[in-house]
Amino acid sequence: MSILYLVGTPIGNLADITYRAVDILRTVDMIACEDTRVTKKLCAHYEIQAPLKSYHDHNKTQQTEYLIEQLQQGVSIALVSDAGLPLISDPGYELVVAAREQQIQVETIPGPNAGLTALMASGLPSFTYTFLGFLPRKEKQKQACLEQRMYENSTLIIYESPHRVKDTLKTIQKIDDKRKVSVGRELTKKFEQIVTNYVDVILSQFDDASIPTKGEFVILIQGAEKAEDTAWFEDMTIQEHVTYHINENMKPKAAIKRVAELRHMKTNEVYDIYHNV
Known part of the structure; x- marks a missing residue:
């Protein structure tokens, strides 16, 4: 049996990839990826010739079985996401579980992560944090999730699309309009922007377009202060x-x-x- 490699890829700037990651991608027999069009650009930039196999949420059940069969036959496979680390709010969990059940070796090739990249530059507490990934889309469920989590003494890390980022900030404002948040967009790219302030101030910056609703967003929410005396x-x-x-x-x-x-x-x-x- 061969090895399943979990390879971190750039979240924006193509230079943010390790020597080891490039070497693995050049030597494996196959690369499983979310969107072959996205991964083709990375492969072209680094002259990576391995064939690409689509692996995403809509075909993962069928493709997991196929990829496990290939690994059992000695085919080495690298799993990548469109950006960042596979499995972190991206497909791959079922494949790793199946590989471990079949005693197939799994190796991680570390790389960039959008949530931690934003956290480092946010100015919010970084020793304790909770990664929530994408919140529920329905407002009632989203609010319930945030109401539960925002009273923990931990910085929250959320991924959000440009179409829903303002609505999510408004939900945060409903729960606590005095809470500090940080919004990161276009991370590692030319027009990277990371803004930290009270949630109502951040919303006003969306209204006057000083924070454009373009690109994928990371929202960080400062944790609740832990009461010293109850x-x-x-x-x-x-x-x-x-x-x-x-x-x-x-x-x-x-x-x-x-x-x-x-x-x-x-x-x-x-x-x-x-x-x-």
Whole structure:
């Protein structure tokens, strides 16, 4: 059996690829990629001759079986995404699981990552972070996800398209209009832009086009400050405690959940007490 290589590729600037990655791509028998048109440009730039095989979300079930058969027959394969690291908000998880189940060797060839690239230059806390990738598209589900995550003491990393970036920032603003965010676009390219400020200021920069809605976006959300002392709410009733958070611009559902977390109670118990059920 051969080796399945997971190869990191540039996220914008074609120079951001390692010597090892180029060497692997030149020597493997096959390259599995999301979009052959995108990978062809990289291969042409570095004179990589390996044949390309399409591997994406819509054909991964069939192609996983095919690629595993090829690996078992001694064909060496490199898996790449259109940009950055395979499997990180990109296809490949099922292939790696299948390869490991068949005792096929899997090697990672590190490379760039858009989320960490934006985090390094954002000026937001970087020691603890949570990668969320792409959020749900439906507003209700997206808001529920953010309401849960934005009260963690961890910088959040989100990928977003230019068509939805403003809507996602508005959702963040609904939850906490005093939260700092950072928006990165065109990372590693000529017109790279990374802007960090309060969410309402960032939205105004979209409105006046100082941040164009062009290119793929990374949104970073500063984590909630961890409370040093929780004794402040001990003399409050449940109703008073929930009302306090609502007055701090938190949605009632999120406020109830937050009170449950702080008091180590079940959410439905806090809900019943607050609503006098």
